[in-house]
Structures are given as C-alpha cells and as structure tokens.
Amino acid sequence: MSGEMLSREQLLELFQRFSLVISQPDVKKRIADAVLDNQEAVAVTTAIQEEILVDMGIEPRFGLACLGKVNMAYENDQDLMIQFYGFVAKEELACEEAELGPDKFAEKLQLQQKLQEAQLEMLKQIRNYHLDDQSLILEKLHQQMEMNNFDSEMSLLSLEEIQDIVRRRVTPVYRPRQPTS
Structure with a gap:
C-alpha cells in the first residue's frame, strides 16, 4: 500500500x-x-x-x-x-x-461536559426499560435530533418525555370502529 x-x-x-x-x-x-x-x-x-x-x-x-x-x-x-x-x-x-479564545473555549468545554453527563444519566434511565421500549425511545430521540439539525442540545430527553414515549406505546390509540356495510 x-x-x-x-x-x-x-x-x-x-x-x-x-x-x-x-x-x-x-x-x-x-x-x-x-x-x-x-x-x-x-x-x-x-x-x-x-x-x-x-x-x-x-x-x-x-x-x-x-x-x-x-x-x-x-x-x-x-x-x-x-x-x-x-x-x-x-x-x-x-x-x-x-x-x-481561551475563556470562551473553556466555557464551551464545560458545557459539553455537562451535556455528556446529562446524556449518560439519560442512557442509564433508558436502560431500565425493556429492549423494545429502548429502541422506541432512541428512535424518538433520533427524530428529535434530525428535526433540529443534530443540535447537541437536542440530544436529551427528560425522564418525563421518556415515560411519555413508553406510555404512548403501551396505550393503544383509540380508533372508532368503522361501520361494516
């Protein structure tokens, strides 16, 4: 080579x-x-x-x-x-x-560190769910990031948002029956 x-x-x-x-x-x-x-x-x-x-x-x-x-x-x-x-x-x-510059750069690194810590906490929360739910949660997270041009700030879901995603999956959407003719 x-x-x-x-x-x-x-x-x-x-x-x-x-x-x-x-x-x-x-x-x-x-x-x-x-x-x-x-x-x-x-x-x-x-x-x-x-x-x-x-x-x-x-x-x-x-x-x-x-x-x-x-x-x-x-x-x-x-x-x-x-x-x-x-x-x-x-x-x-x-x-x-x-x-x-050194000050703004240090500030940015600190913000990145906090974001990574929050992401790690979120992943720990996600691991408490069933694999199907984990996949759904990660899919929703991916969609959220995609809609926001992969802005790193959008790489987080709150515990409430995670629970809501799982709750929606478990609760079937009410659809009125179509009358049979």
Whole structure:
C-alpha cells in the first residue's frame, strides 16, 4: 500500500507527532495569532501537518491527500481508525480554541461536559426499560435530533418525555370502529 498510500506506521507517527505539537503553548499561540490576522485556523494546522510530513521525509501534498483516503484504505483497522478520529478531533479542538479564545473555549468545554453527563444519566434511565421500549425511545430521540439539525442540545430527553414515549406505546390509540356495510 506504500505506493499510493501512507503506511499504517507512518500514519500513526503523524498522528502522534501532531498530537504532541498541537498541545504546545507556542503552537496554540501561532494558531490564535493567525486567527487574529484573519487567517483560517485550519490553514495553520494544515501547515503544521505539512511540516511534520516533510520532517518524516514524506512529500506534503501526497501525505495530505492520503489523509483524505484513510477512511477507505483502513476502514477495517479499528485501532487506526480510532487514532485517526482522535487526530481529527485534536485538529478541530485546536482550531476551535484559537477561534473562540481561551475563556470562551473553556466555557464551551464545560458545557459539553455537562451535556455528556446529562446524556449518560439519560442512557442509564433508558436502560431500565425493556429492549423494545429502548429502541422506541432512541428512535424518538433520533427524530428529535434530525428535526433540529443534530443540535447537541437536542440530544436529551427528560425522564418525563421518556415515560411519555413508553406510555404512548403501551396505550393503544383509540380508533372508532368503522361501520361494516
């Protein structure tokens, strides 16, 4: 696979090196300064990836093109895919931190943490129900999220909403009988 794609080892090295570099204060400042200068944060993270690729002896355009094909080339390598999504998430977080600034970014992370805790509590509640009910509850949650463009705030159901969904499933809808002619 080395001719048209980076090897697994090369990708893992890139992910690991990027993770180390992106967390350094001077690199965070470099990205933030670029944002203040009306540049895209992602342009800086891409430049950082190019620098790492050059340092690894890999032609940067080829390396970046390979990143776009990781999903297809390594779809069956679960560990590599987890590392890849971690790499993508770190890049997104670095860009977001630069764009929001440290205070707003910390606030956003705190809100995300609270949302995840609430989601976990909701899932614990859902686990108390029968599997059929769990499926129905998750289907309703999916519909709710879909109708709201997958806004993370809409990824929660209250205990009352969960109970209502289950109650409606159990209670048949009253339909008057059609007269037989």
